[in-house]
Amino acid sequence: MIKLKLEALEHPAPSNVDINDRKVFASTILWLEDQKIRQYKIEDREDLRKVDQLDIWEQAYDNYKTDLCMPEFRTPLEEFTWLLGYAIRLEFLDAPDNYKVINSIEITKQQKKSAAPSIKAENFFDNLDFNSKEFIAGVRSLANKLKVPQHPNHLVQLEAIARVVHERLSPSAKNRQAVTGKPFPFEKGDDVVTDDTALDYPVRILRLLQIQSLRELQTKINETIVAVQELTANPRTDTKLGKVGR
Template sequence: TRRHPAHRTALSMRQFHAKLTALDVPGCETFDPSDDSAFRGLVAWLEEQRIRHYAAADRAKLLDVNAAAWPEALRTYLADIRCPLLGTEAENDRGSVIEWLLSRAFGDTFKQAADSTAAAVRNPLDRLDFEADDFKRGVQELATLLKIPHYPDHKEVLKACCLLIAQRLSPESISRARDEAGKVRVEKIRLDEVPIGFDTAPGSRSGAELARILRLLYLADLRTLQTQINHAIVQVQAITADPKTDERLGKVGR
């Protein structure tokens, strides 16, 4: 059964308006493709809201729909987006141009949505609610597990957790700790090479040796104190998440 041309035209218009509706084109229900003003407005809207081939600053001529030079701006635009209708009879068929632009708009819209979805999948942290109560509780539980002191700002606590994990729980750190486990470093030094720092009675060898032993014990206490100070600084900087201490060097600063 052959359909009457008028029936095919009505069906085509319904499909056309359905595409406009799917793209959320303003006034899609009453859009008339034969209306020159409506046609220009549609082209400008599709570029600005859906296709977005031009940078915002480069759309001025196409968006100036009342300008006498607008038809030339349209031709330049179609060439820039590589419309295959240019150079054919369909170039002057407004309906064909609109159909192609709508197809291009659909393609670009879906591509933008796919890119956004892919970006979200690549970085799942972007979907986290860092202010949610569950998230705050999780950070506090992690801090407790890592023995990091409580701090009011949960984000700073999270930074401290990340810092501690990176410094102390990396594969390299764990491997080094296993290699050094059970090993005791012993530094041998000749007692007579230790400077006393003061004079003793001539010929008093036992007095000099006793002074050297006391000096070594004093230096050992100082070293223990320095280690404790370094450890305290590291703990404080773990809270502020701004490490500037290298405790291996036994000093503060860069």
């Protein structure tokens, strides 16, 4: 995914970026600032250019993250992923028309939509700006409290938060036992899902998600069966309606 994002940003050597090499990491951050992000003026990027003096560069990088309002991440990979997503977003905002493909069918749909009567809802969320800095900061803060991994797209992260709340904090999860033990190393299985190595990993994930979905369905079926059995095993009768004899 990092390689694809670097290619989208037209990086000169996306396959050679090793973020585990701190010097390469620093050089790539400098490239993103020079070519895409441009948070600083050219003369203010002097310390970021000192990739051969990592002690100076590290301090400049810490200041750079603060100026970008970057959320707190645990690993350089998460920081780098966030920066790539931020750079891509800026690229889109600079020239949104280059990324829009509108055909005649879509135009017709928009015209029909505009002709339809508008309904004003009084829902609080209708007036909420989901891309405001305050909303994004709230999502990041809530994710940190719930220990949800960071994601460049705050809306995707919000979906993960909603799932954690539903699975662990909702009333239905009150008596549910917490999942313990070591994570299953599905990526190291001997069974080959597909011959394409690039597709093998995501296919394994999709297969586990399908198994989880089937288990949830089976759980709901079992709960329904138990509820029906309790109802039929203890029926309520009205003795006033009974008759003895003719």
